[in-house]
Amino acid sequence: MRIGMGHDTHRLAAGGVLRLGGVEVSEEWHLVGHSDADVLLHAVTDALLGAIAAGDIGDLFPDTDPANRGRDSAEMLELAFQQVCQAGYHLLNLDCTVFAEQPKLGARKPLIRHRIAEILRVSEDRVGVKAKTGERVGPIGRQEAISAECVVLLGLKFDRDPTESSTK
Numbered sequence: 001m002r003i004g005m006g007h008d009t010h011r012l013a014a015g016g017v018l019r020l021g022g023v024e025v026s027e028e029w030h031l032v033g034h035s036d037a038d039v040l041l042h043a044v045t046d047a048l049l050g051a052i053a054a055g056d057i058g059d060l061f062p063d064t065d066p067a068n069r070g071r072d073s074a075e076m077l078e079l080a081f082q083q084v085c086q087a088g089y090h091l092l093n094l095d096c097t098v099f100a101e102q103p104k105l106g107a108r109k110p111l112i113r114h115r116i117a118e119i120l121r122v123s124e125d126r127v128g129v130k131a132k133t134g135e136r137v138g139p140i141g142r143q144e145a146i147s148a149e150c151v152v153l154l155g156l157k158f159d160r161d162p163t164e165s166s167t168k
């Protein structure tokens with residue numbers, strides 16, 4: 001098994017469109033970045049790359065490369081996950097948290113979870129999505145930024161899944 005963690009922060013600015021986890025969640029805000037600035041998918045991508053010790057998203061998709069300008073983060077995540085699969089691993093589960101004062105994400109968590117599972121072609125019960133506010137303090141709470149964290153657990157493709165019950 002391999003474990004990986006990812007963290008990312010992007011600056012929040014007025015005006016749409018804000019994408020989190022591959023889902024458009026607001027037309028009132030957007031995140032500033034070289035790609036589409038999907039902070040959550042960037043954290044998931046880094047967690048997957050970290051689990052196989054393959055560097056980080058900036059190594060794979062440098063912001064000095066014009067090809068990455070405005071790039072769809074779902075595509076970057078798919079390419080990173082291909083590396084995971086080629087290394088002989090599959091995703092046992094991932095758990096992620098978005099830290100955002102605005103917009104409120106409660107109602108959209110199921111959509112985000114569905115989309116991440118869809119990008120990675122795994123069932124939704126392997127994807128956990130949580131949302132926290134910044135309690136109005138710090139850059140998150142002052143609505144200056146949104147952060148995301150992710151932890152992933154990978155298993156070797158041909159091993160028994162240790163998260164499945166052995167009584168089945």
Ligand code: MG
Pocket residue numbers: 008009010033037038039042
């Ligand atoms: Mg980023």
